[in-house]
Amino acid sequence: YFNSLINGPSNDWDIYYWATDLKPTPKEYDHEVMDLLKTHCKNLNKELRIRQPDL
Numbered sequence: 001y002f003n004s005l006i007n008g009p010s011n012d013w014d015i016y017y018w019a020t021d022l023k024p025t026p027k028e029y030d031h032e033v034m035d036l037l038k039t040h041c042k043n044l045n046k047e048l049r050i051r052q053p054d055l
Contacts, residue, residue, distance in 0.1 A: 001033040 008029065009015055017023040019037045043049065 001031045005029055005031075005033055005037075 005015065014023070015037075018025040018029065018034065019041045021038065025034055
């Protein structure tokens with residue numbers, strides 16, 4: 001699913017709009033990986049995400 005999500009849409013902004021629920025997700029991309037991305041975007045635990053994690 002991840003591969004189809006990253007390589008399928010012709011515009012990265014579409015993924016952003018779907019992940020943030022600003023536009024409805026098309027049926028072909030509405031799967032468990034998109035659900036995980038949407039949950040991450042909602043930041044339910046109110047984590048501070050102001051920098052990249054240490055490598």
